[in-house]
Amino acid sequence: MADLFSTLQLGDLTLSNRIWMAPLTRSRATPERVPTPMMTEHYVQRAGAGLIIAEATNVALRSNAWECTPGIFTDEQIQAWRLLVDGVHLAGGKIALQLWHGGRVAADSREQPDPPLSPSGVNDNIEAITVWGCDEQGIFRKKSASPSRAMTVAEIEDTIAAFGRAARAAREVGFDGVQLHAANGYLPHQFLSPYLNQRSDDYGGSPQARAQFALRCMRAMIAEFPAGRVGMRISPFTTFNGALDPDPVPTYRYLVDELARHGMGWLELADTNFWAGQFDRDQMLSLTRPVFDGPIIANGGIDPETAQTLIRQGSIDAVSFGRLWMANPDLPERIHAGGPYQKAITRRFYGGGPDGYNDYPTLAQAQNAA
Numbered sequence: 001m002a003d004l005f006s007t008l009q010l011g012d013l014t015l016s017n018r019i020w021m022a023p024l025t026r027s028r029a030t031p032e033r034v035p036t037p038m039m040t041e042h043y044v045q046r047a048g049a050g051l052i053i054a055e056a057t058n059v060a061l062r063s064n065a066w067e068c069t070p071g072i073f074t075d076e077q078i079q080a081w082r083l084l085v086d087g088v089h090l091a092g093g094k095i096a097l098q099l100w101h102g103g104r105v106a107a108d109s110r111e112q113p114d115p116p117l118s119p120s121g122v123n124d125n126i127e128a129i130t131v132w133g134c135d136e137q138g139i140f141r142k143k144s145a146s147p148s149r150a151m152t153v154a155e156i157e158d159t160i161a162a163f164g165r166a167a168r169a170a171r172e173v174g175f176d177g178v179q180l181h182a183a184n185g186y187l188p189h190q191f192l193s194p195y196l197n198q199r200s201d202d203y204g205g206s207p208q209a210r211a212q213f214a215l216r217c218m219r220a221m222i223a224e225f226p227a228g229r230v231g232m233r234i235s236p237f238t239t240f241n242g243a244l245d246p247d248p249v250p251t252y253r254y255l256v257d258e259l260a261r262h263g264m265g266w267l268e269l270a271d272t273n274f275w276a277g278q279f280d281r282d283q284m285l286s287l288t289r290p291v292f293d294g295p296i297i298a299n300g301g302i303d304p305e306t307a308q309t310l311i312r313q314g315s316i317d318a319v320s321f322g323r324l325w326m327a328n329p330d331l332p333e334r335i336h337a338g339g340p341y342q343k344a345i346t347r348r349f350y351g352g353g354p355d356g357y358n359d360y361p362t363l364a365q366a367q368n369a370a
């Protein structure tokens with residue numbers, strides 16, 4: 001019977017445990033979106049994860065989601081990622097990269113003054129959508145997203161190609177895999193939503209057409225990476241960032257069926273509504289488990305005991321933890337010891353320096369200090 005400490009096969013890759021690190025934006029790259037040495041240290045500290053899914057990373061300048069989040073579209077960014085990946089590998093870890101395009105969840109900035117791009121330029125209640133960025137005084141804070149405009153077909157095709165280029169760069173610097181961020185109301189999710197996607201061309205209308213953008217991005221990534229090393233994160237039932245869908249089942253059933261047909265490596269189910277007290281894990285599993293035959297990773301509000309039970313009963317194959325990894329760089333050891341677990345400091349989530357980022361002690365360090 002598998003448990004959290006069992007190995008897991010991901011394509012040709014053997015992962016040493018099933019305690020994955022969920023992608024976590026921390027906005028500690030430079031304003032030019034270059035990964036920093038502080039980020040290398042952060043991931044090296046967490047090399048004990050079965051797989052680290054490194055934070056959402058912009059595939060192109062027009063992605064423009066949140067300032068000081070990394071990119072993988074300039075030479076400088078790519079070189080910095082190489083150092084980071086080498087560091088994690090030297091520490092014995094495995095690391096994949098989450099590829100991101102903010103779509104309408106972005107704000108005009110000095111870097112990119114043009115309006116954000118989205119499937120149909122739906123901007124109802126856009127001020128309620130917030131992103132992290134610099135204000136006119138240069139202070140890093142939450143600000144409202146800016147009104148977006150509908151993408152042309154040429155822009156859609158360029159963006160799909162950008163996901164392919166980002167996957168190639170990720171493979172060249174040595175990442176063990178790549179994940180498409182199709183959850184939480186960002187661009188691929190915006191295309192899946194009938195509310196945000198009101199197109200009447202090949203990319204909108206039927207559930208199949210709305211799934212095309214995510215599928216084409218996935219195919220562009222698979223052209224650069226073995227399919228078994230490519231994953232996708234979805235959150236079909238979430239209303240986060242306004243990606244509403246009164247009936248996501250037909251769209252996601254089609255999407256997941258296609259992902260399985262392409263031999264995609266893993267599917268991560270982000271239970272984003274749990275923040276509002278509603279758990280969608282069971283309905284996400286009944287939607288995907290019968291269709292997708294690769295590893296399914298559950299995420300969102302899961303404690304280690306529940307994770308252990310879910311894996312032992314075969315409901316899922318691995319768990320990705322977010323806040324637990326933030327605050328416990330030695331999470332597998334702590335789970336093995338039955339805790340205790342440190343709590344992540346919320347005000348240090350986004351931006352700033354190494355405090356609240358790289359200074360959480362391991363169990364041994366905490367015991368020595370006591």
Ligand SMILES: Cc1cc2nc3c(=O)[nH]c(=O)nc-3n(C[C@H](O)[C@H](O)[C@H](O)COP(=O)(O)O)c2cc1C
Binds near residue numbers: 022023026183300322
């Ligand atoms: C500070 C912070 C940053 C996050 N960044 C990302 C991200 O880059 N990509 C993503 O898909 N989800 C992101 N999430 C969501 C997490 O991956 C995860 O779904 C969430 O923390 C719930 O899991 P947990 O209960 O184990 O913490 C973020 C969450 C937090 C709190």
